Amino acid sequence: MPLIDEIGIIQECLAGNIEDFGILVKKYQALLMRTAYHFLGNWDDAKDATQTTFIKAYRSLFSFRQDRRFSSWLCRILVNDCLDRLKSAHRKYKSPMDNPIRDKDPSDPLSRLAEEDLIRQALSKLPKKRRRAFILVDLEGFSGPEAAEVLGCSESTVRVTVMKARQQLRKIYIELNES
Amino acid sequence: MHCRKIREWLVKEPESLSGHQREELSNHLKTCDKCNLAFQHLANLKNEIRRAKETSVPQELIQDIWQNVRLNIEKEPILVKPKFRSLQFRRHPLAAWGIPSFAVLCILFIFLLIKPWNALSPENDLKPTSLDVAIESAQIDGKPAQISIFEIRNPDMTFIWLDKNETDNGG
Numbered sequence: 001m002p003l004i005d006e007i008g009i010i011q012e013c014l015a016g017n018i019e020d021f022g023i024l025v026k027k028y029q030a031l032l033m034r035t036a037y038h039f040l041g042n043w044d045d046a047k048d049a050t051q052t053t054f055i056k057a058y059r060s061l062f063s064f065r066q067d068r069r070f071s072s073w074l075c076r077i078l079v080n081d082c083l084d085r086l087k088s089a090h091r092k093y094k095s096p097m098d099n100p101i102r103d104k105d106p107s108d109p110l111s112r113l114a115e116e117d118l119i120r121q122a123l124s125k126l127p128k129k130r131r132r133a134f135i136l137v138d139l140e141g142f143s144g145p146e147a148a149e150v151l152g153c154s155e156s157t158v159r160v161t162v163m164k165a166r167q168q169l170r171k172i173y174i175e176l177n178e179s
Numbered sequence: 180m181h182c183r184k185i186r187e188w189l190v191k192e193p194e195s196l197s198g199h200q201r202e203e204l205s206n207h208l209k210t211c212d213k214c215n216l217a218f219q220h221l222a223n224l225k226n227e228i229r230r231a232k233e234t235s236v237p238q239e240l241i242q243d244i245w246q247n248v249r250l251n252i253e254k255e256p257i258l259v260k261p262k263f264r265s266l267q268f269r270r271h272p273l274a275a276w277g278i279p280s281f282a283v284l285c286i287l288f289i290f291l292l293i294k295p296w297n298a299l300s301p302e303n304d305l306k307p308t309s310l311d312v313a314i315e316s317a318q319i320d321g322k323p324a325q326i327s328i329f330e331i332r333n334p335d336m337t338f339i340w341l342d343k344n345e346t347d348n349g350g
Contacts (some may be wrong), residue, residue, distance in 0.1 A: 022245045025245045025248055026245060033241060034234055037236075043267065047244065048239050054308065055248055058248070061253070074221070116227065138228060139232055167191060173221070174186070177220045178217070
């Protein structure tokens with residue numbers, strides 16, 4: 001991805017040039033889609049959340065502090081939107097009893113789906129703060145300072161939260177497999 | 180009981196385990212099928228997380244995102260900076276709570292400065308206040324007398340005091 005002058009583009013957008021916002025959308029759409037997918041579990045909802053995030057970002061572009069990373073600001077809007085969606089829809093993943101785990105064969109697509117489903121269940125059982133930190137750091141590869149900026153906390157808090165999230169996820173995952 | 184301890188070690192970060200713990204863990208896994216299965220599950224989890232990390236977004240889904248966003252933002256294209264920004268309690272807690280608290284203190288100070296202390300005393304409410312005293316001279320039965328009229332507030336009452344001179348000046 002070539003380096004672009006994000007601040008310059010934001011200034012143009014603030015001056016009323018809508019087209020310039022398209023550059024930012026195209027740059028960050030894949031990142032936001034993938035992050036939303038990890039939270040919501042399906043691509044359609046992830047796309048919807050991504051679009052809503054860009055619209056919200058554009059409408060409140062004046063409140064973006066230019067000493068911050070634009071990507072972190074966008075992700076923060078996205079994460080809040082995803083959590084709101086999960087809260088309002090009371091989404092629950094299917095119980096493992098409804099979807100029995102087959103013998104694990106990595107080449108078997110059904111087995112893979114069951115495995116993915118189990119991980120989603122385990123993730124959905126994590127507390128909100130731990131889930132956010134885990135998805136950003138372990139699944140999206142955000143660095144400590146980046147994640148701290150998105151989550152609005154210190155770097156050390158992120159590190160501790162991710163560590164606790166990993167431990168809890170492992171525990172839940174073993175329990176789900178054994179149930 | 181032993182399995183429970185082993186499970187606790189299994190979910191921990193491998194780096195946080197001591198050499199002795201690692202050794203005990205590997206010995207236990209060789210003998211306990213249940214814990215060994217849990218260990219296998221964790222290996223699966225690790226692989227799945229790695230796969231999830233490599234998730235690629237379907238290209239056909241992201242093609243029209245900008246078009247959809249554009250349609251929406253064109254309806255409301257004006258980006259207006261608000262004149263007054265609300266206090267951000269999370270970002271600036273000291274300012275957000277300090278300014279209103281200081282304002283309240285100032286108001287209280289001015290109130291106390293204007294209202295005299297004795298006016299605040301509860302005893303003062305029960306103390307009658309004399310307003311007017313009117314003194315009249317009169318003749319009663321041919322003798323000089325003095326009538327004093329006191330008007331009192333709180334409670335509202337009027338006292339008339341008759342001061343008759345009984346001494347016989349005429350002799």
